[in-house]
Amino acid sequence: MNDIIRLIDLWKDGDQAAARSLYDLHRNRCFRLAYGLLGNEQDAEEVAQDALTYALVNIAKYDSSRAQFSTWLHTIVVSRVRDRQRRKRFDLVSLASWMQGGGDSPSNAPTPEQVSELHYRQIAVQTAVNNLVPQLKEAIVLRYWAGHSFREMAEIINCPIGTAQSRVRRGFEKLRSELTPAQLTELSRENA
Amino acid sequence: MLTAYLHDALTAEDKQRVEAWLRDEPSVRAQLSDLRQTQLWIKRDLRTHLDTQDVPSSMTFDAIASRLHTPRKRVKPNLRTRWVANFAGLAALFFLSFALIYSMGDIGGTIDPQNQPGSALVITATPAIVEADVDVPIGDSPTIPTPTPTPLGPTPIPNSSIPTRTSDS
Numbered sequence: 001m002n003d004i005i006r007l008i009d010l011w012k013d014g015d016q017a018a019a020r021s022l023y024d025l026h027r028n029r030c031f032r033l034a035y036g037l038l039g040n041e042q043d044a045e046e047v048a049q050d051a052l053t054y055a056l057v058n059i060a061k062y063d064s065s066r067a068q069f070s071t072w073l074h075t076i077v078v079s080r081v082r083d084r085q086r087r088k089r090f091d092l093v094s095l096a097s098w099m100q101g102g103g104d105s106p107s108n109a110p111t112p113e114q115v116s117e118l119h120y121r122q123i124a125v126q127t128a129v130n131n132l133v134p135q136l137k138e139a140i141v142l143r144y145w146a147g148h149s150f151r152e153m154a155e156i157i158n159c160p161i162g163t164a165q166s167r168v169r170r171g172f173e174k175l176r177s178e179l180t181p182a183q184l185t186e187l188s189r190e191n192a
Numbered sequence: 193m194l195t196a197y198l199h200d201a202l203t204a205e206d207k208q209r210v211e212a213w214l215r216d217e218p219s220v221r222a223q224l225s226d227l228r229q230t231q232l233w234i235k236r237d238l239r240t241h242l243d244t245q246d247v248p249s250s251m252t253f254d255a256i257a258s259r260l261h262t263p264r265k266r267v268k269p270n271l272r273t274r275w276v277a278n279f280a281g282l283a284a285l286f287f288l289s290f291a292l293i294y295s296m297g298d299i300g301g302t303i304d305p306q307n308q309p310g311s312a313l314v315i316t317a318t319p320a321i322v323e324a325d326v327d328v329p330i331g332d333s334p335t336i337p338t339p340t341p342t343p344l345g346p347t348p349i350p351n352s353s354i355p356t357r358t359s360d361s
Contacts, residue, residue, distance in 0.1 A: 019260060023253040031251060032242045045248045053256045125237035144235045145242050150200070165201035173195055176230055 004069050011059055019056050026052065026070065029146070030077050036141040037081045039130050047084055051076040067155055074146065075156045078138060085134055128178035132171055139167035140175070194220070198227050 004025070010018035030051055035044035055062070055073050062072050129140060138157055142148045148156065153164040196202050197210045214221050 016257075016260075020253045023256070027251060027253075028247050031247045032245050035245050036238070036242045041245075041248065045251050049251060049256055053259050056256075056260055125234055126241050129238060140234075141238070141242075144231075145238045162201075165196075165199055169195050169199045169201050172199065172231060172234070175234055176227075179230075 005064055008059060008062065008064070008069065011056065022056065022069075023052055026073055029070065030073060033074060033077050033141065033146060034081055036129075036145055037078070037134070037137060038084065043084055047077060047080045051080050054080075067152070071148065071152045071155060074142070074148070075158075078142075078156055081138075082134070124179055125175075128175045131178060132174055136167055136171035136174060139164060140171040143168045194224050194227055198224065198231060 004022070007018045007022050007025075011022060027048070030048040031044055034047040034051070035041065038044050038047065051073065054076055062069065066072075067075075129137060132140060135157075139153065142153050142156060143150075150161050150164045150168075153168075154161045157164065157167075159167075193202075193206070193210060197207065202210065214224060
């Protein structure tokens with residue numbers, strides 16, 4: 001934490017190496033968070049790059065007394081993801097992508113070859129998470145994957161703590177209902 | 193209710209009620225245990241899935257370096273510096289005002305010293321030097337007409353024009 005603060009101070013003084021270190025330290029998490037929320041590698045990369053650039057350019061806006069740097073960064077990523085989802089809703093499906101067989105299906109949908117390699121259980125959980133509505137997906141990814149507290153989540157998704165708790169609970173219920181009894185049995189067998 | 197308990201989303205009162213329920217009912221304990229297991233598996237799978245995602249090789253610092261500029265540090269002067277700057281500004285204004293008054297006195301007119309309280313204010317303009325555009329033979333000095341001082345302000349009323357009362361009848 002102190003290292004991060006030191007790097008931030010150095011970058012505020014114009015040290016490019018500090019900016020590079022901050023970028024390298026947070027690059028993976030930002031990309032994976034964006035990927036978890038968007039389910040698309042290309043979009044996730046753009047969002048993560050954009051969020052990191054914004055954070056570094058506007059480093060003066062970061063207040064270390066209010067939140068951790070990673071929490072602030074995740075707030076920016078979630079905001080960018082929401083913008084992207086809003087824009088996507090109005091985007092027309094590209095004819096060329098249809099011709100190439102891309103369609104408008106989620107790009108992370110596994111191909112038959114991948115299915116054979118990937119685990120059945122993992123696919124079930126991935127599919128269930130991808131099928132969640134954006135609000136619940138945000139809550140589940142931030143809580144279960146990023147490990148944020150409810151307080152941090154409230155800060156990131158800009159809602160009261162009670163709402164953050166309720167979204168995680170509803171997301172979990174939805175995931176559980178998506179997983180069939182057979183999948184749950186498989187889960188328990190593997191875990192045993 | 194159990195899901196809410198699992199996610200710490202209950203009020204203190206409800207939480208106590210669920211705990212009492214869990215103590216008394218083994219089937220509820222089993223249900224909670226199942227929920228906990230499912231939650232753990234979902235967490236684990238989600239982590240496995242996302243943490244093994246390779247970050248694209250094009251996502252590098254160099255790709256955004258051109259969009260970055262050195263953040264400008266806002267330097268706020270301390271209180272003493274601001275006081276000194278303000279004082280210097282006020283002093284400059286003070287001397288400037290004196291300089292202005294002095295320069296106006298040099299150019300402008302004079303107030304008639306004989307001007308008495310109650311009488312009309314008379315300001316006379318200082319004669320300006322007029323360069324006559326005439327051919328002047330060398331050795332002679334040009335005749336410069338002296339302008340007659342013109343009283344400024346209201347025209348004085350001659351005493352004779354004031355009617356006098358002659359008699360009461």
